[in-house]
Amino acid sequence: MFKAIGKQIKIIWSQIVTLWLVFLHLFKKADTVEYPDVQPYMFPRWRGRIVLTRDPDGEERCVACNLCAVACPVDCIALQKTEDENGRWYPEFFRINFSRCIMCGFCEEACPTHAIQLTPDFEMAEYVRQDMVWEKEHMLINGTGKYHDYNFYRVAGKAIGGKGKGEARNELPPVDRRSLLP
Amino acid sequence: MVSITIDGKNFEVDEDNNLLQECLSHAMDLPYFCWHPSMGSVGSCRQCAVIEYADDNDEKGRLVMACMTSPREGGRYSLKGARKFRAQAIESIMINHPHDCPVCEEGGECHLQDMTVMSGHAYRRYDGKKKTHNNQYLGPFINHEMNRCITCYRCVRYYKDYAGGTDFSVQASHDNTYFGRWQEGAYESEFSGNLVEVCPTGVFTDKPFAKNYVRKWDLQTSPSVCTGCGVGCNTNPGERYGTLRRIVNRFNDEVNGYFLCDKGRFGAGYVNSEQRIPVSMTRDSHEADPVQIEPDAAKQALKDAAKGAIGIASPRASMEANFALRELVGEDSFYAGISAKELGMLNSIIDIYQNRPVNIANIKDIENSDAVLILGEDITNTAARMALAVRQSVKNLGRQMGADLNFPNWHDAAIRTLAMDRKSPLYILSPHATRLDDVAKSVHISSAAQSARIGLAIAHAIDNSAPAVKGLSKEEQSLVDEIAGTLKGAKQALIISGTSSMEPALLEAAANVATALNDGDSKANLALAVPESNSLGLALMMQGNEKALEQAMSSGSKKAIVLENDLYRRAASADVDTFIDGLEQLAVLDSLKNRTGEQANLVLAAATFAESSGTFVNYEGRAQHYYSTFKAVDSIRSSVSWLSDKSLNELNAECAAALPHCAELTHLTPGEGYNFAGLKAPRQPHRYSGRTAMRANINVHEPKQEQDENGVMVYSMEGVPAIKDASVFNSPWAPGWNSNQSVFKFQEFAGGPLKQGNQGKRLLENNVKDKPWYEPEIAGDSDNGFKVFPIYHLFGSEELSAFTPAIQEKATSAYIALNPADAEKLGLHSTDGVQVEHNGAVPFILRNSIAAGTVGVAVGLSGLNFRNIPGSIALDKAEDWQSPDNWKAANIIVSDRSAESGKGSAS
């Protein structure tokens, strides 16, 4: 009986303490940053607006492998592969429906060529929803983004214009299929 | 059955299968590369290593390759024990594999990717240099990227040993091995496309698909049936962004198994052709320019046109579409859109299947036959999948020899070595050398009529009660005796013939041979090839009557509705012109522009097989349902929805009720109420990407899901893939198995039939006990001019696939084939053209096998019109002749070509 009453008093006391402690927050400074009057510092790895980058040679990095599209949890990336006359793959169109995008960054993680990257720009609101559908020409930048030195085709085995078979990094020249020599 | 223990668990397994197969059948994930259910084991990739223990006390065991091991009673094995070995094996396999996956067409459905993940190899430790290889141009169908090769030897085992190709092999030595042709150039085999599926990685990829590539997971697919010929192979077309991207094989144990021919795989590009009819058009008179008409108005116009019109059906339209036409115009005004001769032959096939004591052979039966007689049908070009099966049937002798020595069937290399050149007998009677000659025991060159006579004589030699034939030469008589003796001695004989030679007696001769072989309890196999995807279905719909195209054209009707049919391919141009000129109203439903459609008052844009659903009946009377792969734009509708207000399912049910033999038609699909846990079968795989962006450029607001015609599948990724019914068996996928190899997860045992049954329904069966005989009258060959026989081309002879760019690259324009001596008589030089009587001027080639006085005429190719083969024609050297642009002599792959022929005139 007394134990039960004691417990109840303890509970009520805890509530009163809570009320008092919360009340004291009236005299604390608010944590709110008053954006847009005050611009916040954006960290370089912030997951904001998506860009397509170019490799150090200035060519499109995207090889239209579709991995970003399949990694996308909201399926907001659609693209079509095409290739140039020398067999280099690139996207014929590359479309992101930003009205669906949740900025999760899975596409960036999935990208094997560092082509798709998220940037610290988050101010992407539009008045018309249709304007949130972005095509490749809206997203392609003239730079390497966060990763400066990577060039996928330098390490891939596929021959493209300017790089024949056996000319990639760590490759032997093509074998002579007519030779039986060891 | 024997009982074995794998990792402490007991299993009952079939000792006739190898251990790998049994592990897979019992839902264990054991990696492998070189084994293939159709090609057996050679044990070259070392991936399926397991530990075998000598007895219960053995703790160490020894490494064995599961694919090379027969399970033994009481055997104790461990998969886990060899995991480290398998990881090391894959690591060495991957040493030279390029860093290519993002730019590889196999990525996402790559057996090598799956197996690497499964084996547990994740990081490359070797930092030496990678071996590289140069690629070859291998024709319009296949891409070559030799760097990716892991030397599992599946490609050469398929191409050379399975498909009988001679122009592809392994070259160089030790770890420099190279898989390619002796020089760059297109593959000669008609089955090269299967390399795409056989290769476990991306060395051989689908070239037309690669040009317009998307990943497997992005393809909207459906169970479909090939429209290329009468075999009815099951296919799995894939669509993305509204265009058909590719065809892959859909496993059906009784029809195509694991393989398709190249026409089936690469010949469906016509769906995206620029020759497609995009919108319905109408015009008041023949001279007026056609104007576009809205779909609903077009449908009304067709309804108006149907009053008092005759309907001309089509052997390439579905059962439902043909039946809808019959409903629209009435049974009396319903005509088959094929020649009377062809209809008569199809009717006679139905008669044979029903009233002769034969076993209607499916492709699997063909593979299992141990003595084959081909009567006057060039099956490589008219029913290609059959030819691949016949190639397998000749290996049965080797298998039997192996079985006698207790070698299991799957022991591929051993059996091949054992058999050497010994093969089961294959006899071919044909007017020209065929692509199967290399495995034939004997090839006899004779005209169709003569082949029919020999066939009748064989029947008589087997069974005395069969009608006898007189007037055979001595040489022919000895051939007859040899074949009769062989067929009689065979366990399971097979007779193949078909309609392509347009000689009705040939079918009856084949039926007689098969009947003669019936000894009461065992029936001989009989396979009769038909020309088009629904030829036999159309004949079933005609119910034995003779209302063919000729009757339609002479019916005097002023109005006609033509369903998916180019009449100019069915009858002489002049006759069709007269017919169309006499019409007041011609309505044409078709998907591609053709000469008939150009003259119509009303053209309705019809859907192709990829955009509509329906039923085809193949050469063996097997009805198979194909589901639409994607929804076409609204202006293109299926023939069924143009012709009828009823739903596809209603028409299907009415068709089944109205026609004899067709009751099973309603059981081809699981029906409108089909669901699993409330969900339909999805067309899109569960990883389908880009749904919210693919149409966003048109409108960011996403449209409602399209509705399905059948009510069985949905145009969505939501749903449960085929669990209850194999007719909705779509693109196979299983966890960890992204490649087509995952099909074994859906089979009763690895390599066996599908768990869910439903491989189509056979409409025709026979229970005949007695032996009725045909006594055909065979017209004597006429003596004036050249005796004519048709030559078919796998690439180009068929109407629809000829619209596909890749097929056009492999096809040629029409030509004639002559004996060199005849050419000399006509004074022809290699660059000359030949004027064909009542027809065009065409180039020629010389073939040594063709008998003097006969001429082969290429059928279905541009430049000649020969649907009804005349007995004989006159040939002349053409004046002022220029070879046509699409004359590509190099595409004519024959073994008996005279060195002189076709040179120079190629463009």
Added chain:
Amino acid sequence: MFSFEVGSLLNIAVVLGAGLAVSVMMIWVERRFLGFWSDRLGPNRVGPFGIFQVIADAIKMLFKEDWIPPFSDKFTFVLAPMILPIVMLMALAVIPFAPGVGVMDLNIGLLWIFAMAGLASYSTMLGGLASNNKFSLLGSLRGTGQMISYEVFMGISILGVVILADSFTLRDIVESQRDGWYVVPQFFGFIVFTVAGLAESHRWPFDLPESEAEIISGYNTEYSGMKFGLFMIGEYIAMVVMALLMPVLFFGGWHAPFGLEFGTPLISGLFWMSVKAGFFLLFFILVRAALVRPRYDQLMSYGWLVMLPLSLINLLVTGAIVLYQAG
């Protein structure tokens, strides 16, 4: 007619107008204070200090699609949100603000308030039922059960006050506290009444009828636009009424504490009434900011096992003392 006495038109207009205005402004006040107490700023964008936020909210609410679900019972669906603000305004009518200020003096004033509060539960109940939605139904069931239970203790808890004042008339109760607030003799009654009052107006932490974490939004799940707005306004009026009842019953109403009276009785009364009511309004907001929501079974067992005995003991003891003092 325009004289300043209870029941005059001016009086009615001012009291009801002010009551409504305060209730509406409470939306902004509550949001700002909730902000402060959780180290935020709260709405501060619309107008100075964000005071026009209420107008922005109202505009938004009015222009929202006023959607009536096709599966609902339409008449009841429309009726339900009207009940709450109407009965709460009726309850407001008997509150004595200051000498001569009030809509009416009813000799059963306290019972009237209870009657109105009882009617208010129909709003919750009918709203949930008419929505024809399982979450709404769950919410309205919770609301009804909770209101019925807590009304019992609420009633019993203030019987002590009635015994001491010997009247149901609120003005008499205030008058009888001229010399001492009832919060002293009736401390337990005050505690029980506060808790029950929170539960009765289902304000946090007793907002189980609409606990969004479990049942979406409870009985008002299907409501949108101004119909939802009526629920919200009704709730704020209930909060104001409760905050006004507190001083009337336990804190001496308009009487100034420690003799701090100034000016006329009217001005002084209104000032002190406002100060006391304002204190309780802020207290309610603080409770919302600070306390966590109990489970429904905890709420019910707490009511019946703790509150009921406490209020009964309080009543018995009060009665005994009064009887003893009366000799």
